Amino acid sequence: MNPAVFEIGKFARLTVIWLSIIFGAVWAACWAVGVFAPALINASGMPTETASLASEVLRALVPVVAVAVFIPINAMFMVLCERRALALFTVRKGPNRVGPDGLLQTAADAVKLLFKEDITPHGADAVMFTAAPIIFFAPSIIGVLPLLAAASGNHELFRSVNLPTGIFYVLAIASIPVVGIVMGGWASNNKYSLVGALRSAAQAISYEIPLVLSIVAVCLMAGTLDVVKIADQQKDSLLSWNIFGGGALLPYVNLVVAGLQGNNEQVQAIMQHFQAQPLGPFAAVLMVVCCIIFFGIYITGACAEVNRIPFDLPEAESELVSGYNTEYSGIKFAIFFLAEFTNLFVVCSIASIMFLGGGHAPLPGLEQGFTEMLGGILKQLPGSKEIFSPGWLINSLVNPSTVSQAFWIILKTYSLVIFAILIRATLPRFRIDQLMAFGWKRLIPLSLILLIALTYLRELV
Amino acid sequence: MFGLVGRAVESLYYVCVGLWTVAKHTGRAPITKEFPDTMPDLPGAFRGRLALAVNPETSEHLCISCRQCERVCPDKCIDITAHKSPETGKLELIDFKIDHGLCMFCGLCTEVCPTTCIINTNDFEMSDYSREALIYDLKKLTLTQDESAHYFSKKYLPIPKPKPKPAPKPAAAAAKPADGVAAPAKPAPPAAKPAEGAAAAKSAPAATDKPAGDAAATKPTAEKKADDSKDSEKEKAAPEPSAAEGKAEPDKTEG
Numbered sequence A: 001m002n003p004a005v006f007e008i009g010k011f012a013r014l015t016v017i018w019l020s021i022i023f024g025a026v027w028a029a030c031w032a033v034g035v036f037a038p039a040l041i042n043a044s045g046m047p048t049e050t051a052s053l054a055s056e057v058l059r060a061l062v063p064v065v066a067v068a069v070f071i072p073i074n075a076m077f078m079v080l081c082e083r084r085a086l087a088l089f090t091v092r093k094g095p096n097r098v099g100p101d102g103l104l105q106t107a108a109d110a111v112k113l114l115f116k117e118d119i120t121p122h123g124a125d126a127v128m129f130t131a132a133p134i135i136f137f138a139p140s141i142i143g144v145l146p147l148l149a150a151a152s153g154n155h156e157l158f159r160s161v162n163l164p165t166g167i168f169y170v171l172a173i174a175s176i177p178v179v180g181i182v183m184g185g186w187a188s189n190n191k192y193s194l195v196g197a198l199r200s201a202a203q204a205i206s207y208e209i210p211l212v213l214s215i216v217a218v219c220l221m222a223g224t225l226d227v228v229k230i231a232d233q234q235k236d237s238l239l240s241w242n243i244f245g246g247g248a249l250l251p252y253v254n255l256v257v258a259g260l261q262g263n264n265e266q267v268q269a270i271m272q273h274f275q276a277q278p279l280g281p282f283a284a285v286l287m288v289v290c291c292i293i294f295f296g297i298y299i300t301g302a303c304a305e306v307n308r309i310p311f312d313l314p315e316a317e318s319e320l321v322s323g324y325n326t327e328y329s330g331i332k333f334a335i336f337f338l339a340e341f342t343n344l345f346v347v348c349s350i351a352s353i354m355f356l357g358g359g360h361a362p363l364p365g366l367e368q369g370f371t372e373m374l375g376g377i378l379k380q381l382p383g384s385k386e387i388f389s390p391g392w393l394i395n396s397l398v399n400p401s402t403v404s405q406a407f408w409i410i411l412k413t414y415s416l417v418i419f420a421i422l423i424r425a426t427l428p429r430f431r432i433d434q435l436m437a438f439g440w441k442r443l444i445p446l447s448l449i450l451l452i453a454l455t456y457l458r459e460l461v
Numbered sequence B: 001m002f003g004l005v006g007r008a009v010e011s012l013y014y015v016c017v018g019l020w021t022v023a024k025h026t027g028r029a030p031i032t033k034e035f036p037d038t039m040p041d042l043p044g045a046f047r048g049r050l051a052l053a054v055n056p057e058t059s060e061h062l063c064i065s066c067r068q069c070e071r072v073c074p075d076k077c078i079d080i081t082a083h084k085s086p087e088t089g090k091l092e093l094i095d096f097k098i099d100h101g102l103c104m105f106c107g108l109c110t111e112v113c114p115t116t117c118i119i120n121t122n123d124f125e126m127s128d129y130s131r132e133a134l135i136y137d138l139k140k141l142t143l144t145q146d147e148s149a150h151y152f153s154k155k156y157l158p159i160p161k162p163k164p165k166p167a168p169k170p171a172a173a174a175a176k177p178a179d180g181v182a183a184p185a186k187p188a189p190p191a192a193k194p195a196e197g198a199a200a201a202k203s204a205p206a207a208t209d210k211p212a213g214d215a216a217a218t219k220p221t222a223e224k225k226a227d228d229s230k231d232s233e234k235e236k237a238a239p240e241p242s243a244a245e246g247k248a249e250p251d252k253t254e255g
Ligand code: SF4
Pocket: B050, B072, B073, B074, B075, B076, B077, B078, B098, B102, B103, B104, B105, B106, B107, B108, B109, B110
C-alpha cells in the first residue's frame, strides 16, 4: 500500500483518539457537575431549599468547568495536530516516538514544561512579568463562554452563558490579550521582547478593524448579536450559511426545485414575490460574493489576531529570537503557549458559528434524521425514569440534538484549524511594512466598501 | 482601481496555487529515515570514517607507505610509521594512525592515495567516550576483504592489480647471482654467435627457444647448458647487457 495513505490514516487515527479524549472528558465533567451531583444532592435527604440552591450553583458552574477541562487538553491536541499535519504537508513523519505513534508527545512536553525552572530575568518587573501570561490567557477562557451556548445547541446547562450581545462580548474580550503581550514584552527587560510586543500591538490594532467589520457584516445580515440566534438562522442547509449570503440564494433555488417538480402554484407564488424585486437575483449573487470575501477577510484578520504565520511578526524567530515570550520559561511559557492555541481555536470556532452555520448540518434532513435515530435508540433503554439506573445514566448523559450539533461544530472548527496549518505550511512571513500597508491600505478600505455594499444589497434581495 | 482588483485576483490565484501545491504533498510518502531503526542509504561518495582497504581479491594490504596522505592532510591528523625493510629495501608499514577527532572529512587524503588504499567509508557512527578513543590505529582502520570489496564496488573503483608476488622474492633473492647471470644470458646468444660458430650451433637453438617460451623455473637449467659450452664468454657478456638490451630484445622476441 502507498505509505502516504498510511501516514494520513495515522493522522486521522490520532485526531479521532484525541478528539474523543477531549470531548469525552468535557462531556463527563459537565455531566458530573451539572447532572450527577445535583441528582445526588436531591437524593440525599437535605432540606429542599439548601438542596435546590446547591444544585443551582453547581449548574451555573458547568460552563466554567467545561472550559477549564477543555482548554488544556485541547491545546495539547492542537500542538500535536499542528506538528503532525505540518509533517504531512512537508513530506515528513512528525513526532512518533512518545506513546503509541507519538500520541503522547505533547502530554510529555506539557509535563516537562511544568517541571522546568521558572526564571525571572534580572531587572524585570516581577509583578508585571507574572501578570502578563495571566492577562494573556484569561480572555481566552472568558471569551469562549458564549460560544459554548451556540456550540451545544443551547443546551439547558449552558443557557446561563447565552448572552444577548454574545458576539460583541466575545470581540471585546478578544482584544484584551494584546495588553498581556505588551506587558510581558515590556516587563522582560529585553529589547527583542519589547520590539515583539510593540509589533504585536500594532498588528492587533490594525487587523482588528477588518476582523470586526466582517463580523459586523454578519450581524447586519442576521439582525442580532446573539450567537445562538445567528447559528439558528443558518440551520436550513448549506445555502443559508452566512458565507453564502445567509439564505439570499434560497428563494431562487426553491424556484428551480419547484419548477423541476412541476409545482406550478409554488412557482407562481415565488414569481409574484420576485416581481416586487426585479434586481433581486443580481443582488443575491453580489451578496454571496461579498460574504465570501468577508469570510476571507475574517480568516486573514483572525490569523493576524492570533499571531500565526504569515502574520507571526511578534515572534519572528529570524529577527526577534522568540518575540515577546523570549524571557519566559517553565509554567509561564506554558501559559503563553496554551493561550496561543486556545486563541486559534476560538477564532476558528467563531468563524464556524458566524459563517459556516454553527452546529448545523450542511444538508437539510441530515441533522434531524440523526437526532431522531439516536432519540429512538435512547427510548428503547429500560428504566429511564428510575434514578441511577443504567437507562437514566445514558439518557441524562446523551442528548441527541446536542450530540449532533457538537459533532458538526467540531468538524467545522477543526477543519478550519487544519486550513490554518495549511496556510502556515505554505506562506512566508510578511515584512512589517508590508503587513501594515496590507492592513490599512487594502483590507480596511475593502471591508468598508463591502460593508456599505452589503447594507444596500440586503434591501434589494 | 481595476489594476488593483486585477492584482488582488492575481495574488489570490498564486496563493491558491501555493496552497494546492502544499496540500498535494500530503499524498507523498514521507522521506524521513528513522535512523536508529533503519540505516540511511548513503551514496558511495559519502565521506564518512576513513579506512584502509585491502585488495578485494587477494586480501593484501594496499598501502605502500608513500605518505602522500599524511602530507596532504590539512589537519595533520594522519600519522604513519614505516621503515625500510632490510631484506627487500622496500617501505613496510608498521603503524597507521588517524585521529578522527581532528579529521574534517575533506577527503583530500583519499584523492591523493595512489593505490586507493585510504577510502571514506559510509560509517558515521563513531561517538565515543574519550578523545583518545577516536585515534584509530592500523588494526582498527584496516577493512576486511569483504568490506573492501563492498566499498570498491560501491565507489566504482577499479580493482587494483596484485602487487608483485612477495612469495617468489626470497627465491629470487637467493638466486641473485644466478639471476644476474640469467638476465644477461638472454642477450648472450647473439653476443656469442660471432664468437663461436661450431660450438654455438648446438646451444644457440636451445638458448633462443628459452626466452620465447619464458619459463622462469627452467631458465637456470637452460643457462646451465649454455654454461657448459662456454664459460669464458659469459664473463665477457655480463657487463654488456644494459647496452646490448635495446638491440638484443627485438632479436630475442623474434627468435
Ligand atoms: S579527510 Fe581530510 S582531514 Fe581527514 S585525514 Fe583525510 S585529508 Fe586529513
